[in-house]
Amino acid sequence: MKKALISLAAVALIILAIIGGLVVAEQRAKAALEADVADYLDSCAITPDTIDVHGRPYLLYAAQHTADLSYVDITPDDGINKDQILVHHLVDGHADRLTRFITFDYPSGEVSPMKNPDDSYTEVAILEGERVTFSARSEGNRLDVLADRRSLTDLALPRAAEVKNVSAGDDGVIVEIEYADTDCR
Template sequence: MKKALIALGTIVIILIALVGGLIVAEQRAKASLEADVAEYLDSCAITPDRVDVHGRPYLVYAAQHTADLTYVDLEPAKGTNKDQVLVHHLVDGHADRLTRFITFDYPSGTVRPVKNADDSYTEVAEIDGEEVTFSARTDPSDDGTRLDVLANGRQHARFTLPRTAEVRAVSAGDDGVIVEIEYADPNCR
């Protein structure tokens, strides 16, 4: 009986060590993938506040040098309240797409986003009872791309992007005007 308990205890200790080792290896793989994404973003002149790599098991993705989808939070600039980059399918330092979502503050007043029947956001918000339609456009400039956010066709905000990009969508969300940008070259050349 004593030998059986010793054998069982040994097996349990080995299993705990294996599981613990797997957890540590998984965390190291995640840290490695986050470092790969941070290095890629550095070549794009983007400084992340937080990198969140999605896709498990991290060990498998790290072995393939692939980060399938990564959410990167940036420090919001003046006039914005959220700035997030999505890196799509980063393999060996090359991404399929680089998308950025910048949330601009609303003009002052009482704001209520106007939603579609399916509860999705539109580009319209009611501000102090008046409907305001938001849009955005990009124009090349000497220092990158100028992004203009418009409210009923008038200048609402201006932002400079480091490289060529174009507007994909604009929506009036709960926290502000969300502008989706896609960079022309996801590999930051």
């Protein structure tokens, strides 16, 4: 009986050691993927605050030097309340797409975004009782956000980008841009 308990305890310790090793390896793989994303963004002149790499198991993605989808928060400039970049399919320092979501503050006043029937946001909001349509345009490395065709804000971008979508959300005017060139080297 004593030998059986010792054998059972030894097997349990081995299983726990394997599980612990996998957990540690998974965390190291995630950190390696986050470092890959940080290096890529550094070459794009973008300084991340936080990086959240998606896609599990991290060990498999790290072995392939691939970060499938990463959410990167950036310190927002004045007039911006959220700035986030999505790095799509980063493989060996090259991303398929680089999408950025910038949420600009509304001009002062009471704001009520208008929604579609499916509860998605539109580019229209009621601002101080007036209907305002938001839009954006990009030229070169500049992004201009407009409220009823009047400039609301102007932002320098690290590289040329194309405006994909504009919507009036609860927290501000959300502008989705996609960088034209994802090869930042």
